[in-house]
Amino acid sequence: MAGRLENPKRRLGDDYLSLHDRVIEELRQAILSRRLKPGERLVEGRLAEELGVSRNPVREAIRVLTSEGLVEVTARRGASVLAMTDEEARETIEVRALLEGQNARLAARRRDQDILARIAAVLNKGSEAVATKRYDLLSDLNQQFHHELAAAGRNRVLSDLLKRLRERTAMLFAPTDPERQARTWDEHAGILRAIIAGDERAAATLAAEHVMRAGADFLSTLQVPHESPSLEAPSVQPSKASGKSRASHATTAGQPKK
Numbered sequence: 535m536a537g538r539l540e541n542p543k544r545r546l547g548d549d550y551l552s553l554h555d556r557v558i559e560e561l562r563q564a565i566l567s568r569r570l571k572p573g574e575r576l577v578e579g580r581l582a583e584e585l586g587v588s589r590n591p592v593r594e595a596i597r598v599l600t601s602e603g604l605v606e607v608t609a610r611r612g613a614s615v616l617a618m619t620d621e622e623a624r625e626t627i628e629v630r631a632l633l634e635g636q637n638a639r640l641a642a643r644r645r646d647q648d649i650l651a652r653i654a655a656v657l658n659k660g661s662e663a664v665a666t667k668r669y670d671l672l673s674d675l676n677q678q679f680h681h682e683l684a685a686a687g688r689n690r691v692l693s694d695l696l697k698r699l700r701e702r703t704a705m706l707f708a709p710t711d712p713e714r715q716a717r718t719w720d721e722h723a724g725i726l727r728a729i730i731a732g733d734e735r736a737a738a739t740l741a742a743e744h745v746m747r748a749g750a751d752f753l754s755t756l757q758v759p760h761e762s763p764s765l766e767a768p769s770v771q772p773s774k775a776s777g778k779s780r781a782s783h784a785t786t787a788g789q790p791k792k
Contacts, residue, residue: 537577561576561595570615572618576612578593627706630745633692637687642732652682664712677700
């Protein structure tokens with residue numbers, strides 16, 4: 535089945551800014567939001583017509599998204615949205631959990647106050663969106679939170695790896711129910727508190743568990759064997775208390791001290 539964008543908000547050919555980048559971003563968001571579903575074919579001519587551009591920027595966007603792991607190209611079907619196997623999905627979530635844990639550990643060690651202030655600001659916006667039921671805002675805010683969290687680790691190689699893994703796993707789980715949305719931002723608050731406190735072990739454990747918990751519903755549907763949805767970051771001891779999150783259920787976190 536050939537993918538369609540279903541009335542994109544703008545015809546990108548009418549825009550004067552970096553056309554190639556805008557086409558890449560439009561297709562990336564269409565994939566991550568599942569407007570273009572896993573396995574759907576990406577037909578250059580049809581996408582170019584819908585976006586109001588020539589085929590060249592669409593072809594370039596497909597190339598870039600292939601390198602990011604969001605699109606696959608085969609001789610038989612051409613380009614299509616990546617459809618992971620169950621095993622690949624489980625392994626990708628596990629690797630992201632490990633790396634998110636290590637990044638949180640580094641963030642707690644380095645405690646860049648400017649970046650922590652930005653994370654706290656995004657956290658408060660997310661918590662407010664949950665409280666006011668503005669769930670439409672949460673996808674972008676969640677991306678901002680994890681982008682700033684990656685910056686807080688101050689390791690560019692790790693940050694680049696996490697960016698790609700976040701894009702791949704965004705297709706696997708995206709909470710839509712209010713209870714899960716609220717829990718996500720409670721867990722974000724717990725991670726930030728541990729980082730502000732300089733507690734490397736807690737920050738690493740909470741960040742890793744957050745990823746595994748977010749993917750737990752998806753993992754429970756897999757046909758392949760998998761371990762319990764709790765993955766400790768390197769050098770972090772498993773919690774003896776329970777498998778539940780140790781993140782507090784507060785919906786906001788205070789601004790870090792300068």
